[in-house]
Amino acid sequence: MTPNLLSIAGSDPSGGAGIQADLKTFSAFRCYGMAALTALTAQNTRGVTAVHVPPPQFLKAQIDAIYADIRVDAVKIGMLATGAIVSVVADRLKTYGQNLIVIDPVLVATSGDSLGAPDVVEALRRDLLPLATLVTPNLPEAARLAERPIPHDVAGMRNLAEIIHENSGAAVLIKGGHLNGPESTDILFDGHEHTVFSAERVETPNTHGTGCTLSAAIAACLAQGANLIEAIEAAKDYLTEALLRSGSLKVGGGHGPVQHFHALWPETDHERLQ
Template identity: 45%
Template sequence: MRPTHFLSIAGTDPSGGAGQSADIKTASALGAYTTSVLTAVLAQNTCGVREVMALPQAMIRAQMNAVFEDIDIDCVKIGMVSDLATAQLIREFIERYRPAHIVLDPVMVAKSGDMLVDRDGFHAVRDVLIPMADVITPNLPEAAVLLDTDIPASHDDMEAMLPGLGALGSDIVVLKGGYLAGEVSNDLVLTPDGTHWLEAERVKTRSLHGSGCTLASAIAALLPRHDTPIEAIRAAKTYMTRALEAADRLEVGQGQGPAHHFHAWW
């Protein structure tokens, strides 16, 4: 069998830990052939986001044409989308070429706390992209923004939030619980078959830069290789945990360093 053909649609991270860098590293580490479409150029590092510049629509369209006209894409991971026009453009190509697996990381808040999108970007994610996605992977602040509610403070709060997230239109919701305090970092998954807790001990590290991009990309890369979505999501959670356990070996940056995407290889 040929390797999975993976497409990242995302913004840059010149420090190499998040965005398209994290997507490509993750999917490559998991055995996928990676392609990419750039939506925005960011000036950021492990300490925070400094500037964001969206690419012109004509350039995004040209990239999408170049990839989809030539390569049979199996799975797509969508990251930062900063405006409504870009979201509509992405949806146009997804509906035309219909890759089997679409994973959306609703990127709105950076680990540093910086908001990455304006109100149009928020509506682009909630109203255009989420209903098209097979899987969405919000963290707790992003989930709160999507539902215009308080950030969950407990596992019970996460369970109460899940039906509202499911009503936004995606088939599967992976609500990431890493922002909660405590010794565990459990995620809650809503599938058509019911809800599932993915349990893991909290990894004691500050190297969390790009962890959302990494988990979403791992799910996208693994979906074509598993019989059920929950199996792929569990495998992605394991990969993410191992990447965090090895992260401090990289010694990258003065802020929140990146996960170690190639922990199994280096």
């Protein structure tokens, strides 16, 4: 049975991040993708120029319409622009008893632009993180959720993961892409032990939507029956190849997108970055 996955996130008209990245990732993992839009952005590979947030009741209507008709096997949550939007999402997921939820707390875009109002972090901690199966913050996002300084080493990442888990009960995957070094190291804390995931760092400007893509891939794998560690390993392998093949796309003059369909589109010798 093909899993049905719902992305609750913002729209990226340039196609590299947000809802668009999630739907591409779901399709790449042979899942059926659906979307409830939390925000409309005006953005491209260079940055975000405007954000329009629909009324919370309209988001509620989108989510209710899906659950009234369609089986939802897993939910991936991305950009939530206001505390009111966070509360609506939490309320509807509790109402429908959703039990596979991956949250990518999108607080800052790859370009550095802020994507959330000041009340978002508090609402996330209070209403939504306790519902999550997994939370996937990068280092700046993890620091905001834990109310601690941004760490500069793996030990600091472990500490943040423990704090976020203690406050929410969710498993936490902190992404270490902001650290320096030849490898990109992520830390999972499931409440019992830490698991380290390391991958060779891919030197490329095409990093638009990497966080969205990773969390969507994890949600797809969980919906297909993988455990947390299996899902994260498969998602990281997928993202690494998507980064390596991103040179085959010529999209924009800033941070370009990854190649979500690298397994489906033929490869030529010059397309890989290494």
